[in-house]
Amino acid sequence: xxxxxxxxxxxxALSEEPEEPADTGHLAGCAACRNELDALRTVSDLAADGxxxxxxxxxxxxxWQRIEAEIAAPPAPVVPLRPRRSRPRWLAPVLAAAxxxxxxxxxTVAVDRYVSRPxxxxxxxxxxxxxxxxxxxxxxxxxxVLSDGEMRIDVRNLPLTTGFHExxxxxxxxxTKMIAIGNLPDRPDAVLPVPAGIDMNRYRLVDVSDEPHxxxxxxxxxSLLRGTLTG
Amino acid sequence: xxxxxxxxxxxxxxxxxxxxxxxxxxxxxxxxxxxRLLGNRADAEDVTQLTFVAAWSGRDSFDPQRGTMLAxxxxxxxxKAIDRIRAAARDDxxxxxxxxxxAPPEEPERPERIVDRLVVADELGxxxxxxxxxxxxxxxxxxxxxxxxxxxxxxxxxxKSHIRRGLANLRRRWEVDGAASGSRSAGPSRAL
Numbered sequence: 001x002x003x004x005x006x007x008x009x010x011x012x013a014l015s016e017e018p019e020e021p022a023d024t025g026h027l028a029g030c031a032a033c034r035n036e037l038d039a040l041r042t043v044s045d046l047a048a049d050g051x052x053x054x055x056x057x058x059x060x061x062x063x064w065q066r067i068e069a070e071i072a073a074p075p076a077p078v079v080p081l082r083p084r085r086s087r088p089r090w091l092a093p094v095l096a097a098a099x100x101x102x103x104x105x106x107x108t109v110a111v112d113r114y115v116s117r118p119x120x121x122x123x124x125x126x127x128x129x130x131x132x133x134x135x136x137x138x139x140x141x142x143x144x145v146l147s148d149g150e151m152r153i154d155v156r157n158l159p160l161t162t163g164f165h166e167x168x169x170x171x172x173x174x175x176t177k178m179i180a181i182g183n184l185p186d187r188p189d190a191v192l193p194v195p196a197g198i199d200m201n202r203y204r205l206v207d208v209s210d211e212p213h214x215x216x217x218x219x220x221x222x223s224l225l226r227g228t229l230t231g
Numbered sequence: 232x233x234x235x236x237x238x239x240x241x242x243x244x245x246x247x248x249x250x251x252x253x254x255x256x257x258x259x260x261x262x263x264x265x266x267r268l269l270g271n272r273a274d275a276e277d278v279t280q281l282t283f284v285a286a287w288s289g290r291d292s293f294d295p296q297r298g299t300m301l302a303x304x305x306x307x308x309x310x311k312a313i314d315r316i317r318a319a320a321r322d323d324x325x326x327x328x329x330x331x332x333x334a335p336p337e338e339p340e341r342p343e344r345i346v347d348r349l350v351v352a353d354e355l356g357x358x359x360x361x362x363x364x365x366x367x368x369x370x371x372x373x374x375x376x377x378x379x380x381x382x383x384x385x386x387x388x389x390x391k392s393h394i395r396r397g398l399a400n401l402r403r404r405w406e407v408d409g410a411a412s413g414s415r416s417a418g419p420s421r422a423l
Contacts, residue, residue, distance in 0.1 A: 010395050016375050043351060043402045046344075048370040050352035056259035063262070063276050064254060067283045071247065160319055162273040186281075186314055 002026075004033045013040035066213055122147040127206050127227035135159060135224050143206050143227060149196060151181060154189045155208065158224060163212040167192060168219060169203035172228065178219060179203055183211075204229040239295045242286075250287050257301050258283070260349045261308045267345050268312040278315060282308040301353050302408035305346045309410070313342070343410035354404035358397050361385070365393040366401075 004012075004026055011017045019027075027034050129141035141155035151167070158165060165184040171177035182192040194200075208225040238256075241249035261282050265275040285307050286293070293303050355363055361383075368374045368382060376394065380387045 006395055007391050010391075010398060011376070013398070014369055014394075016369075039402055039406075040398060043398060043405050044370065046347050046351040046405065047355055047366065047401055050348045050355065051371050053260075053263070053349060053352035054356070056263050058255070058259050059262040059276060059279050063279050064251070064258070066280045067250075067254070067287075068247075070280070070284045071250070071287045157321060160315075162277060186311075186318070 003030065004037075009033065009037055009040060013037055013044050125200060125204075125229040125231050127229045129153075129155065129206060129208065129225035129227040131225055132223055139225060141208070141225055141227075143229065145194060145200065145229065149194050151192045151194050152189070153184070153192065153206075153208075155184065155225065156188055158184075158208070159210070161210045163210060163214075163220075165224070166209050166211045166219075168207040168209060169194075169198065169200075170205040170207050171202050172205040173202075177203070178207070180217070180219075184208070200229060235300060236295055239293060239300060242290050242293065245290070250283065253286070253300060253304070254283055257304050260301060260353065261304050264305055264308050264342075264345055264349060265312050267340065268309070268342055269315060274312075274315055278308060278311045281311045285311070298408045299350075299353075299404075302346075302350060305349060305410075309342050309346060346410035347405060350408045350410075351401050351405055354401050355397075358400060362393045362397040362400075365390050366397045369394060 004023060008023070012019060012023060027037065123144045124147050125145040127143040129143060131137055131139040136157060136159065139155075139157040139159065141153060143154075144152045146152065153167060155165075167181040167184060167190075169179045169181060179195065179198060181194060182190075184190050206225075206227050206229060207219075207223050209220055210222040210224055211220045238249055238252055242253060258279065262275060262279045265278040265282075266272070269275050269278060282304060286304055289307075293300065297303075355366060358366070365379050365383065365385070368379045369376075374382065376387060376390050379385070379394075380390045383390070385393075
């Protein structure tokens with residue numbers, strides 16, 4: 001069987017010439033030419049609808065700055081021990097970026113380890129996270145601190161943020177004393193390392209906050225969930 | 232596509248400058264996809280950021296044999312955007328205010344089709360100049376082969392072969408990289 005000429009298929013695909021009865025007759029009986037024409041038509045349509053895609057504008061430069069900050073952190077798992085507010089202000093953006101990336105790495109490692117490990121673990125403390133009054137009532141979560149120093153945190157229905165969600169341990173007797181534990185990834189469960197040497201009897205209030213990407217590592221003041229750890 | 236192979240190699244070796252190059256080359260397309268899918272600036276910027284950070288941490292999973300870097304990045308961006316849309320839908324359900332029903336918007340373009348358009352447009356931009364020019368006149372200005380020959384001064388036969396070969400190139404790229412084959416070309420990067 002004589003297939004349709006490749007140039008003829010192109011003209012048909014571009015609708016430059018109408019289908020003649022001879023074309024239609026051949027196409028009805030020839031799956032190969034039919035498929036060829038379909039593919040060429042689809043690609044032509046996609047290309048013709050790509051007019052607005054020439055010279056797309058670059059994203060704002062701040063996007064790259066945030067990417068750079070996230071990937072620039074050293075790989076060593078150094079999690080700050082001291083409450084952040086005692087740090088000089090100028091250090092905050094640097095450390096925030098470092099901590100975010102470290103926590104991201106550490107979090108991944110922790111999850112990987114968790115996945116491949118049998119679920120026999122000792123829970124040393126747990127807390128139920130309840131929404132603050134400004135937060136939709138369906139939001140909530142739970143926290144378990146394990147004997148190996150990991151914190152497993154499950155959250156649900158957190159309000160969307162244009163920034164990120166950060167987990168803190170706060171001294172309920174002096175609310176200015178707090179320790180940043182790490183950022184929550186985009187999924188309902190996370191494993192975060194609790195820095196060694198923290199007095200969990202003192203820093204027993206778990207707080208999940210909404211933090212903007214503003215380079216300020218201190219608590220934004222916008223708490224979403226809170227709960228008290230009990231043994 | 233030698234420069235792309237080299238870029239992929241530098242990226243896998245952990246060269247941060249390679250990520251910057253990839254961002255300059257493909258950031259606009261990733262950002263466009265995120266904007267089209269999410270419809271607001273802040274979320275689109277977040278997803279663009281998440282995409283390149285995920286690409287960096289998952290750079291070992293990029294396999295040039297399975298598709299181009301653009302397709303890989305768009306695959307990541309599409310998943311990040313869809314995750315965010317799902318999270319937003321969850322929040323909407325618990326929102327206390329009942330939003331006024333607005334007139335249903337036009338049927339939104341499917342994410343797969345936006346990816347396909349971006350991939351085909353990228354390939355069009357890579358074609359040899361004359362081939363690209365004839366195709367652009369056919370696609371964007373709706374000119375016929377004889378009209379293109381008249382505008383460009385090329386012989387009709389040359390116009391024909393430019394268009395036939397150019398279209399074949401676009402088609403090949405679309406088959407390798409298109410979202411229809413996204414699950415195949417994205418391969419191991421799906422976990423990102």
